[in-house]
Amino acid sequence: MATELPHADGVEPPPLSVVKANVHAALAEDVGTGDVTAALLADVADIAYLLCKQDCVVAGRPWFDATHRALDADVHIDWRVLEGQRVQAGTVLATLEGRARDLVSAERTALNFLQTLSATATQTAAFVDAVRGTKALILDTRKTLPGLRLAQKYAVRCGGGHNHRIGLFDAVMLKENHVRAEGSITAAIRAARAAQPNLPLIVEVENLAELAEALHEGCTRIVLDDFDAATRREAVKTTNGKIPLEISGGVTLETVRAIAEDGVDCISIGGITKHVQAIDLSMKLGPIPAKYA
Amino acid sequence: MATELPHADGVEPPPLSVVKANVHAALAEDVGTGDVTAALLADVADIAYLLCKQDCVVAGRPWFDATHRALDADVHIDWRVLEGQRVQAGTVLATLEGRARDLVSAERTALNFLQTLSATATQTAAFVDAVRGTKALILDTRKTLPGLRLAQKYAVRCGGGHNHRIGLFDAVMLKENHVRAEGSITAAIRAARAAQPNLPLIVEVENLAELAEALHEGCTRIVLDDFDAATRREAVKTTNGKIPLEISGGVTLETVRAIAEDGVDCISIGGITKHVQAIDLSMKLGPIPAKYA
Amino acid sequence: MATELPHADGVEPPPLSVVKANVHAALAEDVGTGDVTAALLADVADIAYLLCKQDCVVAGRPWFDATHRALDADVHIDWRVLEGQRVQAGTVLATLEGRARDLVSAERTALNFLQTLSATATQTAAFVDAVRGTKALILDTRKTLPGLRLAQKYAVRCGGGHNHRIGLFDAVMLKENHVRAEGSITAAIRAARAAQPNLPLIVEVENLAELAEALHEGCTRIVLDDFDAATRREAVKTTNGKIPLEISGGVTLETVRAIAEDGVDCISIGGITKHVQAIDLSMKLGPIPAKYA
Amino acid sequence: MATELPHADGVEPPPLSVVKANVHAALAEDVGTGDVTAALLADVADIAYLLCKQDCVVAGRPWFDATHRALDADVHIDWRVLEGQRVQAGTVLATLEGRARDLVSAERTALNFLQTLSATATQTAAFVDAVRGTKALILDTRKTLPGLRLAQKYAVRCGGGHNHRIGLFDAVMLKENHVRAEGSITAAIRAARAAQPNLPLIVEVENLAELAEALHEGCTRIVLDDFDAATRREAVKTTNGKIPLEISGGVTLETVRAIAEDGVDCISIGGITKHVQAIDLSMKLGPIPAKYA
């Protein structure tokens, strides 16, 4: 069993105020005016364990904890795995001890966070595994579940991926319509740099001529938009490491390895955050059964 | 093309305050301190169209609209499809007219809502199709994306499904631990009815003996927990329509038809809300190209 | 003196987040930019006691406690009565120990909650007493003080009453205008059941013919609207326990017993929540005087 | 019929942000996740009228309007009475025109505001009538319904009363414990004036000796605490109009006239805000029937 640590090395969750806002919204919609079934239980202390029923990469502990603590400030949760840790079906992830009514009232909301964020981490890890040994980083996108942007971006990091810009505010990203408006890649880059000299400047190019312009003018990263494999390889050769190259759009687990081996620096994958294959988890009242101990 | 109507017949979206709260949270995380790229565009009016690139059932118009209106109160959105309508890849769903900067700032967040909720509606519709001709209703569960409970439950209705309880507050649901605590199904039902005489009372049973007890004592609906096919059929026969029967847990598109044909009343499916296969949509600036017109 | 317990048996208060939101709003309007009088007191610890000056049924402890704790997280409040307990004038309900300035700053707001909610519990208990020995339950309505719906519904339970639906979201309630729109009671019930198969369905009927229709079609509960005594008794006879009958509108302490004795199941009373005869309470600094000890 | 004016002369409602916050809280608890019954109605426009079934003084129009507008921004409400106007049972107060579903969804919450605030205005007016011809003003207190302080204080003004301090922040009020702490009325007044030279300073006195001290030292207003009638008259004589005198505590409609005739300046009445005898109102769909026109 892993040493008990708050989270995977180098992966810091969003500020606690963000986690709490997510949890507050989710509890409001589930508990609403009160859990009418839990109120039927005796008002006693109880224990429970959290079982993972599917191989996965774990992510979402801060949300799971905050959900339980919102209902019972004194609940004790003892994690047996780290954030970002790969676990196998049948692993007990944590044990809990607290007021019985609050354990069951928090159960579904806490699991909903953990199953969704672990899904993101697990899917990310699959892509990270697929490109292992190449220099390519797996990046996320802004195609996220509304309201869970920061949570999912954290889960991506837990899965070994890296974050693209968080939103529209922390990097400039020039696309076709800016280039058309300014007349050329060069003009568009210059206008952007003049307006935002201190922000990352990402430029999407449509062909090798635009790539050459961007390389000449300079920017933070260049995105190759819908290049075929041969042109992509040509682009990597031309660029020669001068500016990081990103591939975006339509990449799958089947195609990602070949792309990485071409020598690109970053591959961004919308699917790791917009699709969700929820991980199968459950919380059970009582002590850990012998078969899982 | 369908007549322009606000939404599918009989499907009312959540209160506007709920939609706006979802949109506010999502825009805060995407636009944050300001869209630094959109600020580079000329401050002019523009038009755009919303293209669906995958067969699907549409859901999420109120969130799409509210996102655009939050940035540009005067944006004009002209929908060409209804909520709940089945559309084919290549359909233009809507045209937009507004301030260019705001169209692109709202784009991603608006699409994130529509692609997620249409995924839920589409997946629901697949299950509804699979049981067509039987009396079984497809129900959702509380396994939803945190913060999007009401939005997803609305999408389920758009897809032809029905809603189970919204949360912990609007129905009593007795499970194994209540039965154990009270000593019997009968005792548990009586305790629940005394405490909550005016709420729906759903009872989960483990075997035919418990079913008989529940049928005798009466309740709103009975859930058969993990019954094999033969016992399930026996249960339907015993119940004989006296109280609605629900099947829950582990049902897939492959198995749902057989279950429905056994004569159960409701089948609840966690997967339609906890898993998401986002629908492929995009917004393009400019007029609708001839090929889509 | 009663054993110290958090609240009356089986009566669970609304979620803490609801209580805190009530308290936050009330303190904001009373303390506002700061208590200018309390700031003149020495900054010392002090004790106080809470005196009830009128016979009543106590309700509102969670709000009283949360008000004091919002100003002084370390205040100690020692309750000597249970929620829902009947007490006589001259009873010391609790003793308090905390920062003197905060005790007096919280005093009025804490008392305003307790005097209002105890009023609701006390008035409810009067109706519950009046029908004792019959099978009739006393229900509340949606005629509540704006912002205090859940608090008052909890106070109704403390007084021995039961809750009707919480709001517009947790039950369908068909009235005259729905029946007119659909053409008949039968059609209205069928439309409602098709749209909301999983929610309680309450039907208001105007006469015995409509009652017969509703009984035949089936629903969760039937409300007799403005029936005279003879017709009401006829209705009870016809219904014969098949579906619970509710009497609503214009019932007073003088008339409630006779109605209950006719054999109806539920009597809903707007007056227990819309009218308030605040209970006379006061908080005094210092130890409990001998006459109350 | 009165000329159409927004509100009683000289009575300004609280800021719109306060009204909207009240309405938001009240709609959240009533409409919650959506009005399941209204969703069954056809989605059409309709008209309605608001009928007063009891003699009263009207107060609460801004809250009534804001409730309807929160659900249907385009609703048209045509008031036929002023805020603060005395009306008789059978008066149609307003007509409404808007989306049918929203009219019925807003109905109960809008009425709850109007029936509660008109109750406060009506009760206030009864006290104002009782002292008419004397110089005594009727004041409210801080004994208000939690969350509705500003709304009720406005209703008091609509009823012809005046407002005491709003809360703990806008006046210093010295009572027994401050006098004891400082050693004398004089010392307490001086300490308060030094700390808060620019706020009203209200001093409660227990006897004629304390009154003399307060008169000598000076303050904004003096409250006579529990003086018998003879001493009260002596106090009025001694004071001789130098500083306004307030009577507080235990005043009823039966006793208020005699107190006013003794020549005091202000009489504060907890009962006008802490007790509520809700006014009987109803909203009906359709045109005004002939008997009310």
Added chain:
Amino acid sequence: MATELPHADGVEPPPLSVVKANVHAALAEDVGTGDVTAALLADVADIAYLLCKQDCVVAGRPWFDATHRALDADVHIDWRVLEGQRVQAGTVLATLEGRARDLVSAERTALNFLQTLSATATQTAAFVDAVRGTKALILDTRKTLPGLRLAQKYAVRCGGGHNHRIGLFDAVMLKENHVRAEGSITAAIRAARAAQPNLPLIVEVENLAELAEALHEGCTRIVLDDFDAATRREAVKTTNGKIPLEISGGVTLETVRAIAEDGVDCISIGGITKHVQAIDLSMKLGPIPAKYA
């Protein structure tokens, strides 16, 4: 070194809810989606000290503390100076002990509060010093930094000043346009007193004739608007202490003493809150160096 006390004698900070709202807003804009630099530090405990690099009057401890506590509930802050205390450059104001990452994440926001509020206190103290020995009080105005009204008004008190009204709600202030509307000072005062008999009534006069009217009619305080020195002295003589006189507008550190010596009661200074000369402070990780010990 001063005895450790929570704050300057008699100066109570705004309610904790106000402080926390200020801190929440400030942290949201600084920490936003997370401190990406602090996340690079080892996750260990550390100590730090807060150094004042400029002579000043300290104000803002509650905001400094609340900022650090918002990120690390267990941080320990040991203050070595009082609120309102005058300190010299080179003074260590406090030592801190907590999680290293949180110390540096909170640093800038905590300092921003302390440097801004100490600036207000320091500037106030300069005016208070300038009038020492006269009876004139230094008052603030409503010319404050948006969002920091209560914080700055508290800092004014820490600097020895007094607060004018907090906002538009806690005093009536008649100016030229009211006098013009009502026809005379006398009429304006009477109208105001009738509408708001229980609030302070401040009257601004333009000349000695208006002053005479105001003195005759009576009010809480009179403001002399733009009087030359001779007329001001005449005004003081005429008033003869009957009603407090306030001088407002255009007063500087150079002119304030002469004005005070003329015998006015209050001098209000917009500059102490609208101008800010931030105090130079810094937080350093590690133990206090010998030179500051």
Added chain:
Amino acid sequence: MATELPHADGVEPPPLSVVKANVHAALAEDVGTGDVTAALLADVADIAYLLCKQDCVVAGRPWFDATHRALDADVHIDWRVLEGQRVQAGTVLATLEGRARDLVSAERTALNFLQTLSATATQTAAFVDAVRGTKALILDTRKTLPGLRLAQKYAVRCGGGHNHRIGLFDAVMLKENHVRAEGSITAAIRAARAAQPNLPLIVEVENLAELAEALHEGCTRIVLDDFDAATRREAVKTTNGKIPLEISGGVTLETVRAIAEDGVDCISIGGITKHVQAIDLSMKLGPIPAKYA
């Protein structure tokens, strides 16, 4: 007079939701429970003009407008100057037309925003003027007024300055303590880049040796910490334009030109946001007098 445009070319204000949140907080603290003086005015329409009494650079129109609109949605504001425009004392900046009570209730809060933000823009412009003709950009810092970070950063842009990072979330900034923790500049940069490959990476260096290391390893910008003039010039020479150099700390209007002429790229100035010399503005009811027309 300038052509009427919404704001200075290329300067986009923060999202409207940010502006509204600022305005909401400021109005809450000023208007509070209601403007008791404005309520005395007749309820009529009126006009007003906004006069600038001091040479300045204008900034803050969105906040000024939003304040007035929050109280009177129909107010008409006609601006005669652009954001970022230099104006002279005696310029009428705008005319207003709306409900008289709301014009005066909004006045102070609206002016507080405009006087504070124009102060920031004006001070920024002074530094921008001082370095004109050099390549140096004037940057702001995180030393801002709590709660007004985005507003002040916008005002800096209006004054011709550029924004440093917004907060802790949008760039990595390595300082002495990170270098010490990692063992060297090189190691610190590598660790930061590995953790945050897609964010700007700013490195503060203490001497020429560290500068050489940073230049060799590469980063987004290098900050020279407390270099004397000779070493600074040496640094510029060594760097030779390879990476932008920033000077930070202790720069004044007197010293900024010389620093810029040394060839650095950016000079960041805490004083333009942490100090405020509020601009003298006033709003007057009535038409524009002839002398200003």
